[in-house]
Amino acid sequence: MKTLLVTGARGQLGQELQGLSYTHVFRDYRFLFTDVDTLDITNAGRVEEYIAKNGIDCVINCASYTNVDKAETEQDAAMLINGTAPGLLAGACAGKGAFLVHVGTDFVFDGERPVPYREEDNAAPISSYGRSKLEGDRAVLAYERGTVVRTSWLYSSYGHNFFRTIHRLAHEKDELSVVYDQAGTPTYARDLARVLLLLAVNSLSGKGSYGKELFHYSNEGVCSWYDFALEIITLTGIQCRVKPVETEQYPLPARRPRYSVMSKSKIRSRLEIDIPHWKESLRNCISQLD
Numbered sequence: 001m002k003t004l005l006v007t008g009a010r011g012q013l014g015q016e017l018q019g020l021s022y023t024h025v026f027r028d029y030r031f032l033f034t035d036v037d038t039l040d041i042t043n044a045g046r047v048e049e050y051i052a053k054n055g056i057d058c059v060i061n062c063a064s065y066t067n068v069d070k071a072e073t074e075q076d077a078a079m080l081i082n083g084t085a086p087g088l089l090a091g092a093c094a095g096k097g098a099f100l101v102h103v104g105t106d107f108v109f110d111g112e113r114p115v116p117y118r119e120e121d122n123a124a125p126i127s128s129y130g131r132s133k134l135e136g137d138r139a140v141l142a143y144e145r146g147t148v149v150r151t152s153w154l155y156s157s158y159g160h161n162f163f164r165t166i167h168r169l170a171h172e173k174d175e176l177s178v179v180y181d182q183a184g185t186p187t188y189a190r191d192l193a194r195v196l197l198l199l200a201v202n203s204l205s206g207k208g209s210y211g212k213e214l215f216h217y218s219n220e221g222v223c224s225w226y227d228f229a230l231e232i233i234t235l236t237g238i239q240c241r242v243k244p245v246e247t248e249q250y251p252l253p254a255r256r257p258r259y260s261v262m263s264k265s266k267i268r269s270r271l272e273i274d275i276p277h278w279k280e281s282l283r284n285c286i287s288q289l290d
Contacts, residue, residue: 001028001029001030002028002029002030002057002058002204003029003030003031003032003054003055003056003057003058004021004029004030004031004032004056004057004058004059004060004200004204005031005032005033005034005050005051005054005056005058005059005060006018006021006031006032006033006034006059006060006062007034007035007039007041007059007060007061007062007063007089008035008061008062008063008064009033009034009035009062010035010159011035011062011063011064011066011158011159012154012155012156012158012159012160012161012189013062013103013154013156013189013192013193013196014033014035014062015156015158015159015189016156016158016189016190016192016193017033017060017062017193017196017197018031018033019190019193020190020193020194020197021197026197026201029201029204032054032056034050035063036063041061041063041081041085041088041089042080042081042084042085042088043088044088044091044092047088047089047092048091048092048095050092051092051093051095051096051098052092052095052096055096056093056096056098057096057098057099057204058098058099058100058101058200058203058204059089059093059098059099059100059101060101060103060196060197060200061086061089061100061101061102061103061140062103063081063085064081064082064103064133065077065078065080065081065082065129065132066129067129068107068127068129068252068254068256069252069253069254070253071127071128071129071132071254072127072128072129072253072254073253075128075132078128078129078132079128079131079132079135081132082129082132082133082135082136083131083132083133083134083135083136083139084135084136084139085136086102086136086137086139086140087136087139087140087142089102089140090139090140090142090143090146091143093143093145093146094143094144094145097145098145099145099147099200099203099204099210100140100143100145100146100147101147101148101149101196101199101200102136102137102140102146102147102148102149103148103149103150103151103192103196104133104136104137104148104149104150104151104214105129105130105133105150105151105152106150106151106152106153106184106218106257106260106262107125107127107129107130107133107256107257107260108123108124108125108130108133108134108137108150109121109123109124109125109130109257109260110124110125110126110257111126111182111256111257111258111259111260112124112257112258112259113259114259116261116262116263117216117260117261117262117263118216118262118263118265118266119214119215119216119263119266123137126255126256126257127254127255127256128254129254137150137214141212141213141214142212143211143212144211144212145203145211146211146212147199147203147210147211147212147213147214147215148213148214148215149192149195149196149199149215149216149217149267150214150215150216150217150262151187151192151216151217151218152184152185152186152187152218152260152261152262153184153185153186153187153218153228154186154187154189154192155186155187155188155189155285156188156189156190156285157285157288157289158189162186162225162228162229163186163228163232163282163285166178166228166229166232166233167232167236167238167289169240170232170233170236170238170240171238171240173240174240174241175240175241175242175243176229176233176240176241176242176243177242177243177244177245177249177250178225178226178228178229178230178242178243178244178245179224179225179226179244179245179246179247179249179250180224180225180226180227180244180245180246181224181246181247181258182224182225182247182256182257182258182259182260183222183223183224183258183259183260183261184218184222184223184257184259184260184261185218185219185220185221185222185223185261185262185278186218186219186223186228186278186281186282187217187218187219187278187281188219188276188278188281188282188284188285190281190284190285191219191275191276191281192217195217195267195271195273198271198273199215199271202271208270208271215266215267215270216262216263216264216266216267217262217264217267217275218261218262218264218278219275219276219277219278219280219281220264220275220276220277220278221277221278221279222261223278224244226242226244226245228278229242230242231279231282232282232286235282235283235286236286236289
């Protein structure tokens with residue numbers, strides 16, 4: 001029986017992976033879920049010991065420093081978790097010959113490209129968060145059995161994310177102001193979790209080889225944060241107005257790419273998958289709310 005380790009298990013993506021792991025599809029695999037209290041991925045010795053002791057065959061790294069704005073003042077912490085730790089995981093995986101899947105971000109791009117970003121396009125992050133994530137990508141891609149999946153605008157019914165924030169605030173306020181001049185694609189964490197597991201299982205079963213591979217994955221379609229917020233409120237039936245505002249009217253410490261849509265052609269072709277539109281996945285997410 002192959003053993004998979006999922007780090008960052010308390011986050012939204014980790015929780016979605018945990019839910020899927022209980023399904024019959026993965027009954028022949030053993031899953032271990034850790035968070036910082038059970039495995040500090042910034043501690044090289046601890047990581048090596050854990051992977052060797054538990055016979056890990058695959059690591060799905062969901063652990064990340066995700067506070068984009070706070071990363072501007074906590075650059076060392078962001079770099080340690082997002083940039084250094086993935087390299088430590090890669091080193092530990094190399095000692096066991098384990099497959100490593102690492103989750104990246106669209107924030108490695110500057111947003112100046114007028115068409116969807118492809119895997120081969122140059123990364124040029126404009127924030128400390130983006131720079132730290134790019135370092136992590138590079139560390140994993142230097143490992144012969146390392147794979148990076150970049151995603152965008154991740155949300156779920158779990159954890160802290162834009163979807164849950166808008167859903168909460170819409171119940172508390174009569175009107176919300178949301179930026180309309182940043183374009184991207186929301187990604188339902190459950191959809192991404194399925195893709196990560198497919199990569200892992202294919203690699204472990206010999207159905208696919210993904211060493212030093214970089215993929216882009218999000219849901220289909222393009223929208224602004226304003227569009228996303230409006231759709232959330234419309235589908236949930238909450239009585240709340242949404243006011244579109246420009247980025248300059250909502251200043252934040254970290255710069256965001258104005259356009260971070262990614263091309264999914266490569267992953268769609270390699271995994272032979274259908275990718276749902278973001279509105280369809282949003283409806284699925286809303287159906288999971290209590």
